[in-house]
Amino acid sequence: MSSKKTTPLHVLTGFLGSGKTTILRALLADALEPVAVLVNEVGELGLDHHLLERVDEDVLLLPGGCVCCELRGDLLVALDRLLERRPARVVLETTGLTDPAPLLHAIAADAGLAARVELRGVIVAVDCERIEELAREQPEVRRQLDFADRVVLSKVDLAPQRAQGVRAWLEREVPGREVRAADRGRLDWHWLLDRPGFGLRASSSVEGARGWLWGPLAGPAASSGDGRADHGSIGYTTHSIRVDDAVEIEAVQLWLRLVTQLDGPRLLRIKALARCRASGATYVLQSAGASVSPPQRLDLAPPDLAGAEVVVIERGMPEGSIEPLLRSLHEALAGHAGADRSP
Ligand SMILES: Nc1nc2c(ncn2[C@@H]2O[C@H](COP(=O)(O)OP(=O)(O)OP(=O)(O)O)[C@@H](O)[C@H]2O)c(=O)[nH]1
Known part of the structure; x- marks a missing residue:
């Protein structure tokens, strides 16, 4: 030794x-x-x-x-x-x-x-x-x-x-x-x-x-x-999205609940840091599979975050499903809760 x-x-x-x-x-x-x-x-x-x-x-x-x-x-x-x-x-x-x-x-x-x-x-x-x-x-x-x-x-x-x-x-x-x-x-x-x-x-x-x-x-x-x-053989894909404007936390949380109900097993993990439009506070929104966590307010918020940053990690989603998913995410970030996911 x-x-x-x-x-x-x-x-x-x-x-x-x-x-x-x-x-x-x-x-x-x-x-x-x-x-x-x-x-x-x-x-x-x-x-x-x-x-x-x-x-x-x-x-x-x-x-x-x-x-x-x-x-x-x-x-x-x-x-x-x-x-x-x-x-x-x-x-x-x-x-x-x-x-x-x-x-x-x-x-x-x-x-x-x-x-x-x-x-x-x-x-x-x-x-x-x-x-x-x-x-x-x-x-x-x-x-x-x-x-x-x-x-x-x-x-x-x-x-x-x-x-x-x-x-x-x-x-x-x-x-x-x-x-x-x-x-x-x-x-x-x-x-x-x-x-x-x-x-x-x-x-x-x-x-x-x-x-x-x-x-x-x-x-x-x-x-x-x-x-x-x-x-590669058990591949996963990550998608990163940033928006510059503060968001409606409830709209993004609702989006999270909807998409994970539909695609939970393939949506391995979604994590978002988001500045709340109403209060200016920063929240973490996240899911793991179909399990969605309650929004968590961060005491130590990143000072340079004006809007939101979202990471989606998925495995096995058909290409044709990704584009509408990300579009609906953009709509939720813009404040359209329950945004339509159809292509
Ligand atoms: N109620 C409850 N929630 C928990 C517990 N442990 C973790 N969580 C929640 O589960 C979610 C995921 O927890 P994390 O600690 O971020 O998991 P992680 O393994 O670090 O996630 P990745 O780094 O993305 O792989 C978060 O919303 C946590 O708050 C627990 O013991 N009880």
């Missing part, structure tokens, strides 16, 4: 909308030590750092792709930059579509980085309401669970009767994982962060990780031999 001082690095993953940012926001609010954060987002418009409500040099954003494939080089540079600030620990929040294997390999294979960080394991956020359906339909979910050291159950308050069943399901599907429930993001940080990871499959940090990363990989989204996640 090395005696050099290394910085604990925690990988926080989980499917789109599973509660990663909520956990991280609670952690940052409670942390008694300097925690640096790297947030990777699929969409080109990075919104998550606003949701963390902490915008400073200890929070770095990596938007526009996945660190497990197209942004791997950027990941290493960004981690290097964060480590320069000598944080007590670093948390990497992946996108919801990340395959942990090539990501962990990229970290372990970079000799400079591997000498400076101690991989403390993979934390997977699991949406209690949706996990079983997601595991059937979205190949990344199984991969993320396969690599989990600790599983955090989120949204237990929305589905308290499901929590016990989800625990039993996890024990059947990925036996031996440590599982705890979060209370709207909050949980025992000592349990989450201070205990060493990779304990289930290997003996110690990076070297140990290397062994199991290159062992046989299970699951339908297995990476290619060179460690690249093939997002």
